[in-house]
Amino acid sequence: MLTHTEALHAVLSAAIPGPVETRSMDLAAGAVLREDLLADRDQPPFDRATMDGIAFSRTAWEAGVRRLTIEGIQPAGAPALRLSEPAAGCFRIMTGAVLPAGCDGVLESEQVLFEETVAQIADTAVWQPHRNVHGQGSDKKAGHVLLAGGCVLTPQRLAIAISAGAASVCVSQPLRAMVVSTGNELVDLGEALAPYQIRPSNAYGLVAALRDYGCRAARKHVPDDLEAMRELFSASVTEVDLILVSGGVSKGLYDFVPRALEEAGVEKIFHRVAQKPGKPLWFGQHPQGATVFGLPGNPVSTLIGFREYVVPWLRRSLGLPDALTEWVTLNDLPASVAPLTGYFPVRKAPDMNHPCAVDLVAYQGSGHLAALAESDGYVVIDPEVVPNLTTAIPVPFRGWGAI
Amino acid sequence: MLTHTEALHAVLSAAIPGPVETRSMDLAAGAVLREDLLADRDQPPFDRATMDGIAFSRTAWEAGVRRLTIEGIQPAGAPALRLSEPAAGCFRIMTGAVLPAGCDGVLESEQVLFEETVAQIADTAVWQPHRNVHGQGSDKKAGHVLLAGGCVLTPQRLAIAISAGAASVCVSQPLRAMVVSTGNELVDLGEALAPYQIRPSNAYGLVAALRDYGCRAARKHVPDDLEAMRELFSASVTEVDLILVSGGVSKGLYDFVPRALEEAGVEKIFHRVAQKPGKPLWFGQHPQGATVFGLPGNPVSTLIGFREYVVPWLRRSLGLPDALTEWVTLNDLPASVAPLTGYFPVRKAPDMNHPCAVDLVAYQGSGHLAALAESDGYVVIDPEVVPNLTTAIPVPFRGWGAI
Numbered sequence: 001m002l003t004h005t006e007a008l009h010a011v012l013s014a015a016i017p018g019p020v021e022t023r024s025m026d027l028a029a030g031a032v033l034r035e036d037l038l039a040d041r042d043q044p045p046f047d048r049a050t051m052d053g054i055a056f057s058r059t060a061w062e063a064g065v066r067r068l069t070i071e072g073i074q075p076a077g078a079p080a081l082r083l084s085e086p087a088a089g090c091f092r093i094m095t096g097a098v099l100p101a102g103c104d105g106v107l108e109s110e111q112v113l114f115e116e117t118v119a120q121i122a123d124t125a126v127w128q129p130h131r132n133v134h135g136q137g138s139d140k141k142a143g144h145v146l147l148a149g150g151c152v153l154t155p156q157r158l159a160i161a162i163s164a165g166a167a168s169v170c171v172s173q174p175l176r177a178m179v180v181s182t183g184n185e186l187v188d189l190g191e192a193l194a195p196y197q198i199r200p201s202n203a204y205g206l207v208a209a210l211r212d213y214g215c216r217a218a219r220k221h222v223p224d225d226l227e228a229m230r231e232l233f234s235a236s237v238t239e240v241d242l243i244l245v246s247g248g249v250s251k252g253l254y255d256f257v258p259r260a261l262e263e264a265g266v267e268k269i270f271h272r273v274a275q276k277p278g279k280p281l282w283f284g285q286h287p288q289g290a291t292v293f294g295l296p297g298n299p300v301s302t303l304i305g306f307r308e309y310v311v312p313w314l315r316r317s318l319g320l321p322d323a324l325t326e327w328v329t330l331n332d333l334p335a336s337v338a339p340l341t342g343y344f345p346v347r348k349a350p351d352m353n354h355p356c357a358v359d360l361v362a363y364q365g366s367g368h369l370a371a372l373a374e375s376d377g378y379v380v381i382d383p384e385v386v387p388n389l390t391t392a393i394p395v396p397f398r399g400w401g402a403i
Numbered sequence: 404m405l406t407h408t409e410a411l412h413a414v415l416s417a418a419i420p421g422p423v424e425t426r427s428m429d430l431a432a433g434a435v436l437r438e439d440l441l442a443d444r445d446q447p448p449f450d451r452a453t454m455d456g457i458a459f460s461r462t463a464w465e466a467g468v469r470r471l472t473i474e475g476i477q478p479a480g481a482p483a484l485r486l487s488e489p490a491a492g493c494f495r496i497m498t499g500a501v502l503p504a505g506c507d508g509v510l511e512s513e514q515v516l517f518e519e520t521v522a523q524i525a526d527t528a529v530w531q532p533h534r535n536v537h538g539q540g541s542d543k544k545a546g547h548v549l550l551a552g553g554c555v556l557t558p559q560r561l562a563i564a565i566s567a568g569a570a571s572v573c574v575s576q577p578l579r580a581m582v583v584s585t586g587n588e589l590v591d592l593g594e595a596l597a598p599y600q601i602r603p604s605n606a607y608g609l610v611a612a613l614r615d616y617g618c619r620a621a622r623k624h625v626p627d628d629l630e631a632m633r634e635l636f637s638a639s640v641t642e643v644d645l646i647l648v649s650g651g652v653s654k655g656l657y658d659f660v661p662r663a664l665e666e667a668g669v670e671k672i673f674h675r676v677a678q679k680p681g682k683p684l685w686f687g688q689h690p691q692g693a694t695v696f697g698l699p700g701n702p703v704s705t706l707i708g709f710r711e712y713v714v715p716w717l718r719r720s721l722g723l724p725d726a727l728t729e730w731v732t733l734n735d736l737p738a739s740v741a742p743l744t745g746y747f748p749v750r751k752a753p754d755m756n757h758p759c760a761v762d763l764v765a766y767q768g769s770g771h772l773a774a775l776a777e778s779d780g781y782v783v784i785d786p787e788v789v790p791n792l793t794t795a796i797p798v799p800f801r802g803w804g805a806i
Contacts, residue, residue: 025592025607029611029614030611030615039773041598043772043773044601044770045598045599045601046598046599048770050701050768050770052653052654052655052656073656075587075627075656075657076586076587076588076627076657077586077587077588077589077599077600077627078587078599079597079599080599092656094655094656094657095653095655095700095701096586096588096650096700097588097599098598098599109654134767134768134770138767139767139770139771139772139773139774140773146773146776147776148776151776153611154611154803155608155609155611155612155615155706155803156608156706156772156775156776156778156803157775157776158607158608158611159604159605159607159608159702159706159772159775160604160772160773160775160776162592162602162603162604162607162608163601163602163604163702163772163773164602165592165596165602166592167592167593183479183480183499184478184479184480184481185479185480185499185500186480189428189565189568189569189570190570193568194482195444195448195449195501196448196449196480196481196482196483196500196501197480198447198448198566199565199566199567199568200565201562201563201565201566202562204428204561204562204565205558205559205561205562205565206558208432208433208556208557208558208561209558211432212433212558224478224479224480247499250455250498251455251512252455252497252498253455253476253478253495253497254478254479254497297498297499298453298498299562299566303558303559303562324751324753325753326753326758327753327754327755327758327759328758329758348727350727350728350729350730351730352730352797353797355729355730355731355732355759355797356730356758356759364537364541364542365453365537367447367451367453367537367542368542369446369542369559369562369563369566370442370446370542370543370549370563370566371542372559372560372562372563373549373550373551373554373559373560373563375559394755394756394758400557400558400559
């Protein structure tokens with residue numbers, strides 16, 4: 001049986017960045033950028049005033065001239081004017097405007113008394129060339145990388161792409177996914193329920209989680225029937241990039257999923273991981289088709305299996321770097337820890353003195369879905385750390401939710 | 404001039420939870436739940452087997468019987484069978500199945516040798532009543548709150564709602580928002596650009612950020628013209644819930660936004676905050692209409708103003724609790740800090756020994772949009788903390804991105 005680390009390594013080795021597509025900027029938010037975006041011009045593209053005030057020449061300043069004739073106004077969005085009297089003149093200038101030709105810097109309005117046609121500089125004013133000027137190309141030179149490929153186009157990165165004039169960008173294509181719930185005990189929403197039946201909560205949760213990663217995800221259900229499973233898997237394994245199966249992967253008499261997948265041509269990479277919950281995890285790949293995760297059906301096992309193995313696979317497949325490990329400290333320790341990698345749902349409880357503290361949420365095991373309502377994620381506790389585990393020792397944390 | 408704390412308080416005081424709507428579960432992912440969801444039945448709804456194995460009676464176990472006649476199979480999704488010979492019989496049982504009538508617990512298959520019609524229990528087997536049984540109602544009793552209103556329906560919370568059979572839920576209505584860029588220097592994507600002109604990156608970024616909060620956001624542009632601004636604001640202020648204006652809020656000759664908003668009936672609540680960047684922030688509300696943020700136009704000021712003031716307003720308006728403050732430690736300190744609340748872009752740099760460490764990113768001021776490409780958010784440094792600021796002292800962190 002693989003350790004959690006070996007299993008994760010096997011999953012990542014099976015992931016390669018998927019295909020790309022060109023998307024217009026109006027539809028690019030949240031997508032994964034797959035090309036380096038270069039600055040189309042210097043940023044800023046001109047010597048830019050960073051304050052409202054007056055622009056003038058060092059000639060006047062160094063000659064001690066403090067009463068300057070206002071030759072005109074330099075607003076933002078207008079071509080650069082040219083100072084005709086460097087020794088005696090100035091322009092009123094607005095934030096964002098081009099520094100006029102013949103001017104060396106800007107003095108902020110707070111230091112200037114404006115008369116009809118004259119700007120009187122305060123005796124106390126301090127100034128030097130380039131003051132209040134955001135120099136052309138000082139942020140980024142034309143042709144240099146503004147945004148490196150392999151990042152999510154969050155709002156601020158989208159703004160950066162827009163600043164370079166990109167009307168469309170190369171991004172990862174949405175992955176095609178199928179979520180399959182198994183189990184005769186499942187009855188969909190809206191249908192009447194017998195006391196021994198339950199709702200397909202895993203499938204709905206997985207579809208929502210996949211959509212957070214931009215996947216096109218369909219939801220299917222099959223009963224505990226080898227024939228029906230083989231048919232569904234055979235029909236879809238070459239139509240989608242990813243199949244997530246919930247349930248039917250353990251050793252019960254009706255756990256047909258591994259056999260049905262293999263009969264549909266999916267090659268097993270591993271089955272079972274030394275972890276709790278989620279030990280029966282099955283992972284495989286079709287030579288010309290989908291990557292398949294057989295997630296244990298207990299609801300907490302399903303969601304942790306998704307976050308722990310499917311998310312890293314998704315990041316690689318979307319062309320994102322692996323996520324940094326987030327570390328937290330436990331305010332309280334688990335009562336009992338099996339000699340397996342253990343996952344424990346937690347709620348963030350930060351304060352200034354314990355900036356990365358979390359509380360364990362009351363949790364009765366992998367069937368206890370309701371325990372996750374107030375959780376922000378879970379911690380990972382490997383058997384090696386258990387002997388020395390204290391509330392002072394940081395442990396890895398995985399948050400629920402998107403990229 | 405208000406402090407950052409006073410300004411935030413004024414913004415929050417102006418926010419009230421907005422209207423709700425009923426949405427089917429297929430469309431509810433990511434929405435804000437606005438009702439308490441109760442358990443429709445006990446969870447689990449029956450005494451549920453947590454392992455594959457055999458179910459039998461304490462009578463047989465306590466009498467020392469270790470060879471039991473298999474009376475049948477109890478699969479998941481089938482009605483409970485009844486044990487006819489409590490002293491000598493058992494059922495094979497599958498994970499997720501109902502505990503059959505007359506049985507007190509389950510012994511896992513690993514402890515059982517299965518013959519044709521007999522289950523031989525290992526001499527070393529340990530068992531007691533309720534073993535491997537997830538008791539009816541032990542997670543949640545029928546009628547108790549499963550999911551409290553005022554939370555985002557993340558995938559795991561969606562799964563919890565599904566488990567209670569909710570076919571539709573009461574969620575926050577999408578807020579109607581308008582993003583207005585101002586400035587004669589702005590030229591939209593696809594149009595030719597003069598050297599003194601730039602792209603409307605703020606407006607695109609703000610629209611994307613608002614959509615992360617489920618808002619319906621339209622994008623408009625007005626030139627630096629009082630009349631045009633007054634017209635646009637008057638026409639839309641009663642049509643939307645939120646207006647974000649970028650630029651035109653400072654003291655320049657062409658900064659008409661505050662005047663145009665007030666002439667359109669928007670009552671000013673405050674203008675200017677003792678912070679850097681983003682000092683010229685304007686905030687107001689129309690008595691029968693929109694809440695309006697006038698965000699300074701320097702791109703870093705715009706995005707920080709959004710994250711610092713608009714996001715808390717959005718959370719209140721969507722019916723979410725205020726976010727917990729996240730704390731981080733700085734690996735390096737800012738070179739200079741003005742006597743104002745300072746915001747500095749940072750990149751997360753956690754490791755096991757510095758679990759909440761961040762690095763400052765190279766940053767030249769509020770015009771330096773490109774600096775945000777590699778940032779995960781920014782830290783907040785209030786003037787009071789500056790004298791004692793060290794790399795050991797946690798400071799507040801705000802991440803970019805969604806709820």
